[in-house]
Amino acid sequence: MKLKRICAVLALLVTVNLVVDPDKTANAGELVGVSTLQITSPERQSLLEVTSWYPAGAGGEAVLVGDTPLFIGVQGSRDAPIAEGTFPVVLVSLGGMRAAPGLGGWIGSRLAAQGFIALVVQPPRLRASDAHLAPAEIWLRPGDLSAVLDDLETNTSWARHIKPDRVGALGFFLGGSSVLSLVGAQLDPDRYSQSCDEGGTGLDCRWFAQNNVDLHQVDATRIARSNLDPRIKIAIAVDPELSTVFSPDSLSAITSPTAILNLGAPDTLPPGLDASVLATLIPDSRYTIMETASQFSVFNICKPAGAAILAEEGEDQAICREPGRRDRDALHTEISTTIIDILSPRLLVTE
Numbered sequence: 001m002k003l004k005r006i007c008a009v010l011a012l013l014v015t016v017n018l019v020v021d022p023d024k025t026a027n028a029g030e031l032v033g034v035s036t037l038q039i040t041s042p043e044r045q046s047l048l049e050v051t052s053w054y055p056a057g058a059g060g061e062a063v064l065v066g067d068t069p070l071f072i073g074v075q076g077s078r079d080a081p082i083a084e085g086t087f088p089v090v091l092v093s094l095g096g097m098r099a100a101p102g103l104g105g106w107i108g109s110r111l112a113a114q115g116f117i118a119l120v121v122q123p124p125r126l127r128a129s130d131a132h133l134a135p136a137e138i139w140l141r142p143g144d145l146s147a148v149l150d151d152l153e154t155n156t157s158w159a160r161h162i163k164p165d166r167v168g169a170l171g172f173f174l175g176g177s178s179v180l181s182l183v184g185a186q187l188d189p190d191r192y193s194q195s196c197d198e199g200g201t202g203l204d205c206r207w208f209a210q211n212n213v214d215l216h217q218v219d220a221t222r223i224a225r226s227n228l229d230p231r232i233k234i235a236i237a238v239d240p241e242l243s244t245v246f247s248p249d250s251l252s253a254i255t256s257p258t259a260i261l262n263l264g265a266p267d268t269l270p271p272g273l274d275a276s277v278l279a280t281l282i283p284d285s286r287y288t289i290m291e292t293a294s295q296f297s298v299f300n301i302c303k304p305a306g307a308a309i310l311a312e313e314g315e316d317q318a319i320c321r322e323p324g325r326r327d328r329d330a331l332h333t334e335i336s337t338t339i340i341d342i343l344s345p346r347l348l349v350t351e
Contacts, residue, residue: 032056032112033083034065034076034105037119039151043143049122050148053108054161055087055115056080066102070309071300074105082117082158088166088347089152091145091182091232092120093175094298096203096241103299107170110336115348117162119148123175131211134204135218137174138192138242142181142227145169149231166347168234170339172298173273176240180278181227183235183258186250187242189220201244201272232256234346236339239263239295243275251281258285259342263293263335264323270295288338294323297331 033056039048051065053076060080067073090111094104104120111118121144126134149167152158171179181187193216196205208215224247236259260275260282266289273295279287290297302320310317322328 031060031062031075031077031080032109033060033078033080034063034109034112035079037151039148041140041144041147043140043147048144048148051104051108051120051122053105053112053118053120055083055085055112055117057083065105066300068102070302070306071102072303074109074300076105076109082161086161086163087115087117088163088168088343089149090116090118090343090347091148091167091169091179092118093123093141093145093169093171093178094120094173095123095175096173106300106332107298107336107339110332111340111343114340114344116343117158119152121145121148128207128211131207131213134208134213135215136222138177138187139181139222139225139227141174141178142229145178145182146227146229146231149229163347164231166233166349167231168236168343168347169232170236170238170343171240172238173295174241176237176275177242178227179232179235180237180240180246180258182229182232183256184226184228184250184254185246185282186226187223187245188247189218189223191245191247192223192242193218193220195242195245203241203270203272226250234343235259236261236342237275237278238298238335238339239273240275240278241272243273243278244271246278248281251278252283254282255284257346258282260285260287261335261338262287262289263295263297264289265291268294268323286342290335290338292323292326293331293335294318296320297322297328297335299328301328301332 033054035052037050039050041048056077060077063078064073065076108118108120169179169182195202196215234257238261260278279285296319306320307317
């Protein structure tokens with residue numbers, strides 16, 4: 001699949017940088033705070049890198065987060081003090097199995113500007129030698145999000161600024177599957193094991209085959225386990241992977257408000273990302289399709305030389321192009337407005 005191939009190339013091209021150059025920002029405006037947290041994942045027995053975007057007070061250093069030869073960075077105020085008060089929390093999970101790092105700044109900064117603390121959890125970078133570990137990401141990533149929330153609630157610097165009863169989760173691609181898991185969706189192990197069989201809707205099947213990964217051998221108990229976290233009050237899944245693999249019974253048992261968003265016209269959606277059926281199975285859910293966007297719309301804004309960089313790598317330049325030549329910054333605003341409009345009535349309520 002083209003999207004997966006380009007993501008793999010990006011993972012090699014992109015490194016996350018903090019550049020002190022506010023004139024090159026992708027979204028000019030008042031700065032929000034940004035800091036990097038190192039949080040332990042008990043199940044991984046390793047550290048997670050989390051980028052926190054938050055309403056900020058005066059101070060900090062103006063930086064561009066994720067500024068690379070390919071992408072324009074997102075402006076923030078590094079290590080600025082958190083603004084006085086308490087704020088709702090949004091856990092953010094981006095990416096597929098081989099996601100490029102640093103692609104969550106555009107949504108994190110917009111959420112912070114509207115009064116949320118957004119915690120963008122960076123998944124590990126998986127290479128071909130790690131392919132046998134990749135299926136475990138399906139159950140590890142929901143656990144990562146819960147571990148981040150655990151840490152935040154006990155961290156003396158952050159705990160007094162959060163509203164623990166107002167927590168949402170937002171995910172893109174495999175991150176979308178992860179946030180659905182947090183509100184009770186469970187995978188059917190038989191459906192998962194068959195997702196790369198003929199007629200299946202798996203997205204990483206060619207990569208798995210090239211690296212001798214047999215989904216029929218994946219631990220069925222862990223695939224099917226519940227990752228329900230009752231602290232999550234609302235979930236938004238954007239182009240979630242594995243939509244056809246969830247157990248219908250688990251979907252019908254979800255009680256948290258859930259929103260599903262697909263990017264692209266119905267005839268352009270890959271079968272593995274078409275999530276329209278989820279809203280028919282999840283109670284109290286809504287489904288939105290943005291036909292003028294694409295899966296690449298959630299990537300950062302490309303620099304003028306971005307297309308040439310992709311061409312040099314022998315890759316399709318689609319990642320730097322939007323349908324109908326639309327402006328990506330305008331699409332980011334449209335997508336984020338949709339997301340914030342869903343979150344706000346549940347999380348930004350007044351006392």
